[in-house]
Each structure stands twice: as structure tokens, then as C-alpha cells.
Amino acid sequence: MTARPHVGFVVERALGHATHADNLQQVIALDERVDAAWCPIPYGVDGLAAKVPFYRSRWTLRAGVRARSAIRAAHRLQPLDALFIHTQVPAIMSVSWMRKIPTVVSLDATPRQYDDFGAYYDHEREVAFIEDIKYRANVRCFRAAAAVVTWSTWAKDGLVADYEVPEDKVFVIPPGVWFDQWARPADAVDDDSTVRILFVGADFERKGGTVLLEAFRRLRAAQPDAAAVELHVVTKSLIAPEAGVHIHAGMTPNSPELLALYHRCHIFCLPTRADTLALVLSEAGAAGLALVSTAIGGIPELVREGETGLLVPPDNVAALSEALTSLVDDPSRRRQLAKNATEAVKARFDARLNAGRLVDVLQGILGRPPGRA
Helix, strand or coil: CCCCCEEEEEEEECCCCHHHHHHHHHHHHHCCEEEEEEEEEEEECHHHHCCHHHHCCCCCHHHHHHHHHHHHHHHHHCCCEEEEEEEEHCCCCCCHCHHHCCEEECCCCCCHHHHCCCCCCCCCCCCCHHHHHHHHHHHHHEEEEEEEEEEEEHHHHHHHHHHHHHHHEEEEECCCCCCCCHCCCCCCCCCCCHHHHHECCCCCCCHHHHHHHHHHHHHHHCCHHHHHHHEEECCCCCCCCCCCCEECCCCCCCHHHHHHHHHHEEEEEEECCCCCCHHHHHHEEECCCCCEEEECCHHHHHEECCCCEECCCCCCCHHHHHHHHHEEEEEEHHHHHHHHHHHHHHHHHHHHHHHHHHHHHHHHHHCCCCCCC
């Protein structure tokens, strides 16, 4: 083994995992304890492969094939001392490599937890015997891993309960944000004359954007001065403009324009219908916004009711309108929730801190016999 272990980072780039992969690559580069070989696993399919129906329509198959190829190429270039694979989707077909090289598998949700949200991700359960094959393949993958990292305690509990993974094999390490980059500037002017609510979500429907629009209409109609409250929307979906609603198209993750918009707003609202642990909530907390979201997945581990924000049931317009109204009408409560959210993100969701914890786990598996399926 070299003085600096050579670690292959195999990271899927589907949906929000792309932002996580980018953040992770930047911060791992600052850690001198490992020499990283990056193996991105793209989601899309083109060329001749796009003409093969089964391959084109099966992300698990595409990800698995691409991961095996990427690991093989990286190992030929320079032997790998350890592997980090995010998520279990590309890992599931790399068990043979995991038997040779100590591996950490990382995930935001278990396959069964993801199945529960399937309707919102165009994902359907297969017939029973195929689901059984998939389940056994996932159990084999988790057994072969030397350690497993989850984004939340919710995901860890799902692994332990449903996939026979020993509790002491699982480490909860949430995805991180560049806290210093996202933190609200000390000289920022807190102008309460107009309260700005911010929503960020590429998939407007799944993230609860339509529910938020209706709740905002009710909120605005009840305000003595309707112009004193605004809704700012960052999304890839096409949204019709309306009174009080500002659409910001073309903004990219971590861009100066996006950060400036966060710092102008007061409340971050994500009434999502399906999420594991939305990265934008930790970004909003770092940026000094009070948080409003739904009590699903691992979200309550960041948005703690009455402490860092407010939680409402999914698809409940009345509850969402009431929660937003309470924060619009009470500036002192809004500021206290925002302050608590910032402190919580700094303690548990800072990118450098959490990447350091991840490297600690990788160092802990070096020299161990690889997991056995």
C-alpha cells in the first residue's frame, strides 16, 4: 500500500447526486490523506446503446455496467487500495470487485424506501420474482461492503431493518455544503419591508411547487399589503408568471447569482412530495433562511419542528399557508429559526467536516479483508 492510499470514487450523477458528486470531489481534493481517482457514472444514454430498449430503460443496468468498466480502468491505471461507491445502484454489479478491494457503499435511501416514492420518480416495482432477485442482489452488495454510509438515520434504520446490515457497520454522514461559501455575509442588510419566500427545485411538481403556489395565493390574499410578500422560484419547469411570483430561469448550482438570491430571501420553502434528504435545505440553512418543508424521508433530521423550521404534511395547502403566514407575520420567530438552522448546518452538514468523516471511514477499512457476500 502506498503512503497515500489510492481510492477510487465511483459516483453516480443522477438527479441531485450530481451536485453531491461535484461538492465531494472539490472537498476530497483538499484532504491530503487520500489520493483520489474519480469515476463519474453518467445517467444519460446515447449512440448505439440508446437503441437497446432494455439497456436504455434500466438505470440499474446502465449504472452497474458503467461502474464495473470504470473500476477496471482505474485499477489498471493504478491499483486501488479502497473503493467508495455512491450509490448502491452502480455498486450492485460490482460485488466481485468489492470482494477484492475494501469498499464503502454510500446511499441516500434504501431500494425499498425509494420504492415508496416510486410514483414521483417514474419508477415502478417489477413482478414479484424480479423484485426478489433485486432484493437478494442488494443484500449481497451490502454484505460485501466493508462499511456503509447513509445520508440520514432514516436510511440507516431502513438498512438495518430490511437488509440485514449490522448497525455498527453503518455510518450516518449527511451530504455537505460549502458552509463558508453559502453563509450569509455579515454585512447583509435584513430588510423586513418585503418578505421573500424562496423555492428551488428542478422538478416543480415532485418538489411540491404547485402546492406552494396555491398556499402563496392564500397567504398573499390575506395580507394587508400584498406587495410586501414575494415568492421567488428557481426551477427548470415552465411556470406561468403571476402576481407576486418571480421566476428565475437558467440558474446553476453554487453560482454567484443563486447565492445572491438566497441571501436576499427570508424563508425557504420546499413542500416536497418525495425526497430523501434534499441538499437545497442545507444550503438554505447555511444561507440563513428559516426552513419550511414536509416530514418525509430524512428531512426532519435537518428541519426540526419549531427549532430550525416548520414541517407540514405533503399536499396540504392549508397547513402550508398557515406555516408560511406564521413566519411572515412574526419576524423575530423567523430570525430565530434561521439562526438555529444556520448553526445546525454548520455542525452537521459542512462539506469539509463531513468529507473528513468520510475519509476517516475509508481509512478504517484499509487493510481489512474485503467483505464477503
